[in-house]
Amino acid sequence: MALLEVSGLVKTFGGLTAVSGLSFSVEQGRLVSIIGPNGAGKTTLFNLLTGIYRPTAGRVVFDGNDITGCKPYESGGRGMGRTFQKTTVFRSETVLDNVIIGQSVHLKTGVWGAIARTTGARREEEKVRKKARSVLEFVGLANMEDRPAGSLTEEAQKRLSIAMVLAPDPKLLLLDEPTGGVNLEEIGGLIELVKKIQESGITVCLIEHKMRMVMSMSDRIIVLNYGTNIAEGTPAEVASNKEVIEAYLGARRVA
Amino acid sequence: MKSTFSPARTAWLLALIVAVLLPLFVGGYLTSILLLIAIWAIVAVSLNLLYGYTGQLSLGHSAFLGIGAYACGIIAVKLHLGFWPAFFAAIAISGLFGFLIGIPALKLRGPYFVLVTLGFAAIVGVIVLGWTQLTGGANGLAGVPRPNPIPLPFGRTLRFDSLLAMYYFTLFFLIVIALICHRLVRSLLGRTFVAISHDEDLAESLGINTMQKKLISFTISALFSGVAGALYASYNSVISPDIAYFARGMDVLACLIVGGAGTMAGPIIGTFVMTAIPEALQIVPTLRTLINGFILLIFIIFLPTGIAGGFKALFSRRGHSLRSGVGRNGVA
Numbered sequence: 001m002a003l004l005e006v007s008g009l010v011k012t013f014g015g016l017t018a019v020s021g022l023s024f025s026v027e028q029g030r031l032v033s034i035i036g037p038n039g040a041g042k043t044t045l046f047n048l049l050t051g052i053y054r055p056t057a058g059r060v061v062f063d064g065n066d067i068t069g070c071k072p073y074e075s076g077g078r079g080m081g082r083t084f085q086k087t088t089v090f091r092s093e094t095v096l097d098n099v100i101i102g103q104s105v106h107l108k109t110g111v112w113g114a115i116a117r118t119t120g121a122r123r124e125e126e127k128v129r130k131k132a133r134s135v136l137e138f139v140g141l142a143n144m145e146d147r148p149a150g151s152l153t154e155e156a157q158k159r160l161s162i163a164m165v166l167a168p169d170p171k172l173l174l175l176d177e178p179t180g181g182v183n184l185e186e187i188g189g190l191i192e193l194v195k196k197i198q199e200s201g202i203t204v205c206l207i208e209h210k211m212r213m214v215m216s217m218s219d220r221i222i223v224l225n226y227g228t229n230i231a232e233g234t235p236a237e238v239a240s241n242k243e244v245i246e247a248y249l250g251a252r253r254v255a
Numbered sequence: 256m257k258s259t260f261s262p263a264r265t266a267w268l269l270a271l272i273v274a275v276l277l278p279l280f281v282g283g284y285l286t287s288i289l290l291l292i293a294i295w296a297i298v299a300v301s302l303n304l305l306y307g308y309t310g311q312l313s314l315g316h317s318a319f320l321g322i323g324a325y326a327c328g329i330i331a332v333k334l335h336l337g338f339w340p341a342f343f344a345a346i347a348i349s350g351l352f353g354f355l356i357g358i359p360a361l362k363l364r365g366p367y368f369v370l371v372t373l374g375f376a377a378i379v380g381v382i383v384l385g386w387t388q389l390t391g392g393a394n395g396l397a398g399v400p401r402p403n404p405i406p407l408p409f410g411r412t413l414r415f416d417s418l419l420a421m422y423y424f425t426l427f428f429l430i431v432i433a434l435i436c437h438r439l440v441r442s443l444l445g446r447t448f449v450a451i452s453h454d455e456d457l458a459e460s461l462g463i464n465t466m467q468k469k470l471i472s473f474t475i476s477a478l479f480s481g482v483a484g485a486l487y488a489s490y491n492s493v494i495s496p497d498i499a500y501f502a503r504g505m506d507v508l509a510c511l512i513v514g515g516a517g518t519m520a521g522p523i524i525g526t527f528v529m530t531a532i533p534e535a536l537q538i539v540p541t542l543r544t545l546i547n548g549f550i551l552l553i554f555i556i557f558l559p560t561g562i563a564g565g566f567k568a569l570f571s572r573r574g575h576s577l578r579s580g581v582g583r584n585g586v587a
Contacts (some may be wrong), residue, residue: 015277052460071459073459076461076462076463089461090449090454097446100448101450101458104447104461104463111444113442113444114439114442115438116438119444121442125442153575168462210368
């Protein structure tokens with residue numbers, strides 16, 4: 001069974017249809033890229049999957065559970081992590097604290113535990129801190145844990161935002177343009193990181209515009225245009241698809 | 256690890272020693288002012304948890320102060336239940352009101368939330384003034400008792416008749432509440448508060464149930480303000496609608512901002528400065544509001560992190576641990 005199954009997803013904003021009847025599925029362990037021209041509904045799709053928007057119609061099944069219209073904070077608890085197009089970290093918190101906060105999904109310490117500093121609370125803190133360090137090591141920020149997140153380069157902040165959603169051990173990672181706004185020379189490192197995440201067994205869904213990157217690393221590609229998937233398949237299949245070429249380059253004019 | 260005698264710890268220890276010893280050497284008048292500072296500082300500390308660390312600006316904390324004071328007064332005077340049941344019931348009632356108001360109010364964000372808290376404070380103020388049978392209306396409620404003596408081992412008793420005893424009683428609650436807030440904020444739970452204050456959407460997308468966390472913070476904050484109200488009622492023995500007047504909530508906020516929101520010492524320093532300066536200069540009460548407003552303005556423009564925030568920046572060697580918890584609801 002697929003890890004993520006989307007069927008007949010529709011989202012309208014007033015008269016505007018952002019996503020119309022979108023259906024696809026993502027198999028466990030795959031790296032799936034979602035591409036499409038600007039305004040095709042890629043980010044809207046992510047917002048629908050993570051509960052930021054409520055779908056107008058359709059169903060989202062994740063890991064066997066119907067999560068259609070769940071609250072944003074619930075999607076994290078179910079094992080779905082998501083980064084944003086605009087790099088989002090807590091800028092005045094340290095790098096380590098950011099990753100600690102990222103694990104709040106599984107937080108068990110309550111009011112009493114926090115005030116009394118019970119053994120349970122202290123043990124959880126220790127565990128969370130240890131996990132944060134190991135995740136920072138994984139994304140390559142091990143030596144930066146005490147720095148405020150806002151002082152990092154754009155590329156390092158991208159790594160940090162990935163570390164934050166990676167820390168609570170998600171099953172599925174939704175990455176919205178993980179290389180957006182990053183220097184060309186630094187993109188390679190981020191691609192390596194995404195590959196490394198997939199190799200560690202986490203399913204990855206990627207929104208990207210950089211075609212060379214998408215073609216080289218994706219298992220499957222879903223092409224969106226006007227809120228619906230116009231093509232789906234392996235990179236080779238998609239690259240030779242007529243509709244895709246039309247969507248990107250415009251229809252061939254009849255001479 | 257921090258050494259036991261970091262500058263911050265030394266300063267706390269010195270402040271504590273001064274707070275304990277000072278009333279022994281000054282007269283009753285100054286002690287009563289110190290006592291009031293301690294009471295207002297409790298409100299500022301509790302507002303700090305909500306605004307400074309969770310980013311939710313409430314202008315309505317006068318309501319919880321009033322609810323705590325009147326609940327304590329009504330239960331003790333009208334129901335004749337004695338001080339201690341009244342005291343603890345008042346605290347619980349304040350917390351309950353915080354919880355119940357928090358549920359609808361915290362669904363709103365930014366200025367809308369601020370307006371609801373302000374509206375709530377105005378309503379409580381009107382009820383306190385208008386419900387004469389229960390609250391005594393404009394005449395107030397007199398005869399709120401001091402704490403009943405607590406029996407100690409060896410035939411001694413802890414009495415609260417004297418001003419000095421009442422001062423230590425209040426100081427005790429200020430210390431306990433400040434310590435609880437310190438523990439809370441440093442915990443993993445507190446980090447979710449701070450995360451919400453920085454970016455609520457990001458916090459939610461990371462899997463934090465922001466509504467639940469904000470409600471926890473709001474309830475605790477209301478409960479602690481209720482403690483201050485109940486202490487005030489017992490100390491002053493007479494309570495008037497003045498205690499629940501909504502402008503008091505803004506005075507508390509002014510203290511918090513001058514002292515430094517999102518810092519541990521801020522609310523206490525701010526309350527001390529904002530009370531002690533007008534007192535020392537013997538300023539006419541009508542001018543006091545004007546001068547407080549002026550001081551507040553100066554701070555918002557030149558030192559938005561407050562006195563404690565300024566010190567923190569000065570002392571932090573790495574220069575980046577300046578950790579203002581003030582969120583996007585920030586004033587100014």
